Amino acid sequence: MSETTTVPDPAAAPHRxxxxxxxxxxxxxxxxxxxxxxxxxxxLPQMAxxxxxxIPATGHAISAYALGVVVGAPLVAFxxxxxxxxxxxxxxxALFAVGNVATALVSSYDALLxxxxxxxxxxxxxxxxxxxxxxxxxxxxxxxRAVAMVMxxxxxxxxxxxxxxxxxxxxxxxxxxxxxxxxxxxxTLALVLAFVPSLPGDSDAHWRRELGALAKPQxxxxxxxxxxxxxxxxxxxxxxxxxxxxxxxLPESAAPVFLLAFGLGMVVGTWLAGELAAWSVFRSLFxxxxxxxxxxxAFSLLAPTGWWTLPVVFGITATGSILxxxxxxxxxxxxxxxxxxxxxxxxxxxxxxxxxxxxxxxxVVAAGWGYRAPGLVGFxxxxxxxxxxxxxxxxxxxxxxxxxxxxxxxxxxxxR
Numbered sequence: 001m002s003e004t005t006t007v008p009d010p011a012a013a014p015h016r017x018x019x020x021x022x023x024x025x026x027x028x029x030x031x032x033x034x035x036x037x038x039x040x041x042x043x044l045p046q047m048a049x050x051x052x053x054x055i056p057a058t059g060h061a062i063s064a065y066a067l068g069v070v071v072g073a074p075l076v077a078f079x080x081x082x083x084x085x086x087x088x089x090x091x092x093x094a095l096f097a098v099g100n101v102a103t104a105l106v107s108s109y110d111a112l113l114x115x116x117x118x119x120x121x122x123x124x125x126x127x128x129x130x131x132x133x134x135x136x137x138x139x140x141x142x143x144x145r146a147v148a149m150v151m152x153x154x155x156x157x158x159x160x161x162x163x164x165x166x167x168x169x170x171x172x173x174x175x176x177x178x179x180x181x182x183x184x185x186x187x188t189l190a191l192v193l194a195f196v197p198s199l200p201g202d203s204d205a206h207w208r209r210e211l212g213a214l215a216k217p218q219x220x221x222x223x224x225x226x227x228x229x230x231x232x233x234x235x236x237x238x239x240x241x242x243x244x245x246x247x248x249x250l251p252e253s254a255a256p257v258f259l260l261a262f263g264l265g266m267v268v269g270t271w272l273a274g275e276l277a278a279w280s281v282f283r284s285l286f287x288x289x290x291x292x293x294x295x296x297x298a299f300s301l302l303a304p305t306g307w308w309t310l311p312v313v314f315g316i317t318a319t320g321s322i323l324x325x326x327x328x329x330x331x332x333x334x335x336x337x338x339x340x341x342x343x344x345x346x347x348x349x350x351x352x353x354x355x356x357x358x359x360x361x362x363x364v365v366a367a368g369w370g371y372r373a374p375g376l377v378g379f380x381x382x383x384x385x386x387x388x389x390x391x392x393x394x395x396x397x398x399x400x401x402x403x404x405x406x407x408x409x410x411x412x413x414x415x416r
Contacts, residue, residue, distance in 0.1 A: 023134050024149075025191035025195045026089075026196070028184070029089070029096075029130060029192070030127065030152070030154040031157045032153075033126060034153065034154035035181050036100055038158060039162050039166055039177050042166035043169045047061065051108060057109065058109070060113060065117065065123075066120060067120065068117040068119060068121045072121030072122060073345065073347055074344065076092070076124075076129075076344065077125065077340040077344045080125070085133050085199040086133075089192050093185050094185075095118065096119065097183075098118065100178045100179075100185060101178070102115035105175075124344045124346075127151070127343075127346070128343030128345075129340065131147045131150055134146035144273075144326075146274075147325060148273050148277065151270050154266070155321060156267055158259075158266055159267060162263070165177040214345075216334065217395060218334040221395070225285070225388045225389050226349030226350055227353050228356070228385045228388060229289045229381060229386065229388070230349070230350055231352075231356040231360070231381045232293065232377070233357065234353060234354045235360055235361035237262065239361055240255070240258060240313070243374070244258060247303040247372055248305065249304075250306050258309075258310060268318050269317060269321025270325055276322060277325065285326050285330065288319050288323030289319075289382055292316055292323060292378075293378075293379050293386065295315045296316060296378035297376070299378075300374075300378075301375075328346045360377045361373075
């Protein structure tokens with residue numbers, strides 16, 4: 001890799017005057033996806049009553065969504081990498097709308113699980129393809145900012161979309177929230193048709209080539225960095241409310257303030273990630289992963305102080321967002337010709353991180369270690385993620401040393 005990042009342009013298209021509108025349309029899709037991903041957590045009791053199941057059983061609907069992401073991202077990459085980009089985005093948003101409308105319509109527990117699984121199928125693929133399109137439309141040197149703007153939709157959803165949909169679901173029934181999300185999917189579909197230019201797919205794409213990217217050590221190491229390193233945030237996020245009340249001595253009414261801080265941290269971190277990516281993607285990964293690890297440790301230590309952990313919570317998601325955006329860019333870079341699978345695997349990794357962090361956090365709480373322990377688990381996961389990243393850097397340097405020397409006057413490449 002050279003010091004200057006080159007993200008392949010899927011359309012080899014010049015910068016267009018309506019690039020901002022196109023990226024905004026893609027960000028709207030991120031907003032819709034982020035809203036449906038997290039609103040279920042706030043509406044579990046209502047959903048359980050609606051389908052006649054227990055709350056723990058209905059919680060499997062969240063797992064069904066995550067499973068849809070893990071299955072859908074590589075599946076679409078294998079089957080749809082040669083499709084025109086805009087047509088693929090439209091198809092993904094149509095499936096997203098169908099899944100969420102089905103969630104609003106079904107009345108049985110089994111049907112709910114299927115509807116949530118279908119809703120998750122387009123998640124990773126949409127973000128991956130949207131990132132490729134945004135990077136291809138951006139001017140040279142601004143690809144990282146364009147991808148960050150797409151991801152910003154997901155962050156803003158945690159500040160505006162999730163609270164609004166949760167309130168709507170509590171006031172009018174949980175089905176109203178999913179009708180809203182389905183409508184957002186259709187709005188995104190219309191915006192993509194209106195503002196995203198028609199971009200060809202990869203005419204040389206084949207599922208074997210996309211699948212072959214998963215055999216590349218740097219792709220696997222980058223996915224593992226996200227799957228492990230980002231799990232720490234979910235270890236804390238999952239148990240944030242009991243930590244605040246039982247350890248910090250705060251009332252339950254403080255929880256929305258901390259959740260808002262989580263969302264605002266994501267927004268600021270996503271914007272900052274785009275700026276840092278223009279400087280160095282690889283170094284930004286260390287900043288995001290290392291900073292998040294230290295803040296997770298700080299949260300565990302400061303949990304008894306109550307309100308003093310508020311800026312720490314903000315910092316956890318800010319640094320986590322720096323990690324996420326630059327993982328996306330890193331995967332797009334190391335996947336080589338298999339751009340679609342490279343761009344989508346980031347969201348597979350993040351959903352694995354979600355499951356891993358929540359599971360390990362629950363294990364230490366159930367073992368009687370208390371609600372400060374998930375923060376320590378998060379710190380450990382961050383350290384492991386950074387260790388994988390160091391291994392990735394060492395591998396790159398060894399590969400560079402095996403290549404012929406660069407021509408005189410041309411600097412040797414190094415991880416960016």
